[in-house]
Amino acid sequence: ARVLANSHDGLAIEDETALQRQLSALPLDRLGLSRELAVALGRMGLRYLRQVLELPRAALARRFPAELLLHIDRLCGRSPLALEHYRPPDTFDLRIELNFDVESHQALLFPLRRLSADLAAFLAGRDSGVQRFTLHLEHHGRADSQVTVGLLSAEREAAMLFELTRGRLEQLQLPAPVHAVRLEARELPPFTPQHRELFDERPQQYLGWEQLRERLRARLGDEAVQGLSAVAEHRPERSWRPHSCDRAQSPAACGLRPGWLLAEPRPLGEALPTVLAGPERIESGWWDGEDIRRDYYLVETRSGQRAWVYREVGSEGPLWLHGWFA
Incomplete structure (x- = not known):
C-alpha cells in the first residue's frame, strides 16, 4: 500500500489481480529496494517489477541475496510484513489561538476547560496520568506567563485538572493581554485509579484526601499545606516537625501518642x-x-473523651492536659 500510494493519487485496489497488475507496472526504483539491489537489477537490463517476476525464482535466489525475494513476496502479499506498533507521543502539547486579546482570568476559563478535557482524553488513551504540567499564556512582544501545576500523585480526571489549574491561574497577575494559551505536559507516569468499595455509601461528590490536598495546594500554595513527621526526641513538645507533603514519612517507633497535641498544657479541670x-x-x-520529669496517663473523661495527661514526678498536684485522642 505504501509503494502504490507513493506512485499514484487516488488509486483503488479491489482484488489481488488488480494489485498484481499495478505492482508489475512499477519501476524498480519505486519499490523500496536497497540501492545495491536496484543497481544490480538495472545492470541486467531489468527496469520494471514485471520483468523480475518473469524470471525463475531459483535463478534469482542464486544471484541475489534473500532480501530481494522476501521484499517481492511482501509487496505481492505472499509473505506477512511485520509493522511496528504505533506509539503515541510521550508528551502532550496543545495550543489554542484566541480570537481576541484577553485581559481577565474569567475569559481564559473556557479554553482552559477544553485543554484540560483534551489532556484527560490523551492520558486515558495512553493509560497514564500526569504529575506535572504547565499552562503557557502567550503575550504580544513579551515572554509567556507560565502557570505550573505539580501534583503529589498522578491524576487524569478532567474536572480535577481544570480545578487545579484554575486555582493557580487566579493567583497570577496578568502582565499583558493574552492572545493564545498552550498546555504542556511531559511527566506522564502510569496511572493507578483510586480503589473504592462496591457498595460505597459515600455520595458521588465525596472528595478523597488526595484530591482535597491538591485543591488546597492549588488555592493556598504549596507551602500552606504541610504534614507532620516524628523527630527522635522524647519531649512531646519537640517530638514533631512540619514537612512538605511531597515526601513520604515513615512513622517513628514511639509509645501511644495523641493525634492532637496542645500548644501549651493546661489543667485538666476534672x-x-x-x-x-x-x-x-x-x-x-x-x-x-529545659528538662522535664513527667508521668503521662491515658485517661477517659466523664464525657467519654480520651485524653493524654501528666503529673510532675513526685507531685500530688492536678493533672495537666497535654493532648486529645481521636
Whole structure:
C-alpha cells in the first residue's frame, strides 16, 4: 500500500489481480529496494517489477541475496510484513489561538476547560496520568506567563485538572493581554485509579484526601499545606516537625501518642478521670536547661473523651492536659 500510494493519487485496489497488475507496472526504483539491489537489477537490463517476476525464482535466489525475494513476496502479499506498533507521543502539547486579546482570568476559563478535557482524553488513551504540567499564556512582544501545576500523585480526571489549574491561574497577575494559551505536559507516569468499595455509601461528590490536598495546594500554595513527621526526641513538645507533603514519612517507633497535641498544657479541670493506661515516665532535656520529669496517663473523661495527661514526678498536684485522642 505504501509503494502504490507513493506512485499514484487516488488509486483503488479491489482484488489481488488488480494489485498484481499495478505492482508489475512499477519501476524498480519505486519499490523500496536497497540501492545495491536496484543497481544490480538495472545492470541486467531489468527496469520494471514485471520483468523480475518473469524470471525463475531459483535463478534469482542464486544471484541475489534473500532480501530481494522476501521484499517481492511482501509487496505481492505472499509473505506477512511485520509493522511496528504505533506509539503515541510521550508528551502532550496543545495550543489554542484566541480570537481576541484577553485581559481577565474569567475569559481564559473556557479554553482552559477544553485543554484540560483534551489532556484527560490523551492520558486515558495512553493509560497514564500526569504529575506535572504547565499552562503557557502567550503575550504580544513579551515572554509567556507560565502557570505550573505539580501534583503529589498522578491524576487524569478532567474536572480535577481544570480545578487545579484554575486555582493557580487566579493567583497570577496578568502582565499583558493574552492572545493564545498552550498546555504542556511531559511527566506522564502510569496511572493507578483510586480503589473504592462496591457498595460505597459515600455520595458521588465525596472528595478523597488526595484530591482535597491538591485543591488546597492549588488555592493556598504549596507551602500552606504541610504534614507532620516524628523527630527522635522524647519531649512531646519537640517530638514533631512540619514537612512538605511531597515526601513520604515513615512513622517513628514511639509509645501511644495523641493525634492532637496542645500548644501549651493546661489543667485538666476534672478531679477523677478513669485511668486507662500509664504511667509512662518521660525524663529528658537536662543538657539544654529545659528538662522535664513527667508521668503521662491515658485517661477517659466523664464525657467519654480520651485524653493524654501528666503529673510532675513526685507531685500530688492536678493533672495537666497535654493532648486529645481521636
